[in-house]
Amino acid sequence: MDAQPTAPLPGPPRPAAPRPGAPRSTEFGPLRIGWDDRVLEPRPWTTAQAEWGAALLTAGPRGDVLELCAGAGQIGLLTALGAGRALVMVDADPVACAWARTNAAARGGDGRVEVRCSPLEEALTPRERFALVQADPPWVPSDLTGQHPRDPLRAIDGGPAGLDVAVVCLQVAAGALLPGGSVLLQLGTEAQVDALGPDAARLGLALQEVRTFPRGVVAHYRPAAVPGASGA
Numbered sequence: 001m002d003a004q005p006t007a008p009l010p011g012p013p014r015p016a017a018p019r020p021g022a023p024r025s026t027e028f029g030p031l032r033i034g035w036d037d038r039v040l041e042p043r044p045w046t047t048a049q050a051e052w053g054a055a056l057l058t059a060g061p062r063g064d065v066l067e068l069c070a071g072a073g074q075i076g077l078l079t080a081l082g083a084g085r086a087l088v089m090v091d092a093d094p095v096a097c098a099w100a101r102t103n104a105a106a107r108g109g110d111g112r113v114e115v116r117c118s119p120l121e122e123a124l125t126p127r128e129r130f131a132l133v134q135a136d137p138p139w140v141p142s143d144l145t146g147q148h149p150r151d152p153l154r155a156i157d158g159g160p161a162g163l164d165v166a167v168v169c170l171q172v173a174a175g176a177l178l179p180g181g182s183v184l185l186q187l188g189t190e191a192q193v194d195a196l197g198p199d200a201a202r203l204g205l206a207l208q209e210v211r212t213f214p215r216g217v218v219a220h221y222r223p224a225a226v227p228g229a230s231g232a
């Protein structure tokens with residue numbers, strides 16, 4: 001007798017997709033970071049940007065840390081709290097700011113962490129200065145954002161070349177650095193770092209080093225030496 005075709009057995013139930021906006025949490029180095037799908041999911045490789053920043057703080061001037069485009073705040077928190085520095089985090093998205101405040105409070109960093117929910121250009125007073133600026137702008141070129149369907153568009157869309165918000169980060173950072181301070185700027189590719197060269201030069205920032213990671217790059221800038229200045 002021929003075997004009769006049988007209906008496939010039902011498999012184990014699939015885990016339900018998290019409800020939109022449902023709180024989630026992710027390990028970020030030693031931190032546990034809360035977030036939801038309205039903000040960018042913390043990316044494990046970016047602990048390297050935080051660790052680099054913390055190392056620069058040990059050799060740089062005394063002073064606070066500024067994080068531009070903070071999202072849920074994990075890069076700034078990991079940079080500043082371990083180094084015992086106060087932290088100002090800036091993001092224009094109210095949901096990101098709420099998570100940044102929650103994550104700061106969970107670290108007991110409440111009193112030394114300030115979250116400013118604002119466009120970058122309006123976040124600082126003219127006299128504020130920082131030892132280190134961490135910046136993580138949206139850097140995906142607009143026509144490639146479709147390759148990242150799970151990421152919120154406003155967190156990743158950096159305009160035609162992916163550099164629209166990155167330039168603003170450099171502008172804000174250049175005006176807010178203490179002497180001897182540093183900027184760490186995250187981008188997608190070394191070609192984007194090259195493309196920003198004229199903007200960095202116009203803003204008085206000198207590229208020191210670029211570190212390349214499998215899913216992005218981090219560029220280190222310092223204020224360019226002023227010709228003729230002795231530093232004495």
Ligand SMILES: C[S@@+](CC[C@H](N)C(=O)[O-])C[C@H]1O[C@@H](n2cnc3c(N)ncnc32)[C@H](O)[C@@H]1O
Pocket residue numbers: 039040041042043046068069070071072073074075090091092093096118119120121136137138139154155156165
């Ligand atoms: C690539 S996400 C980075 C978030 C976080 N640092 C991370 O690694 O998950 C960029 C963030 O920049 C914020 N953003 C974009 N344009 C901005 C602007 N003009 N002013 C302030 N924040 C901005 C977005 O809301 C988003 O949270």
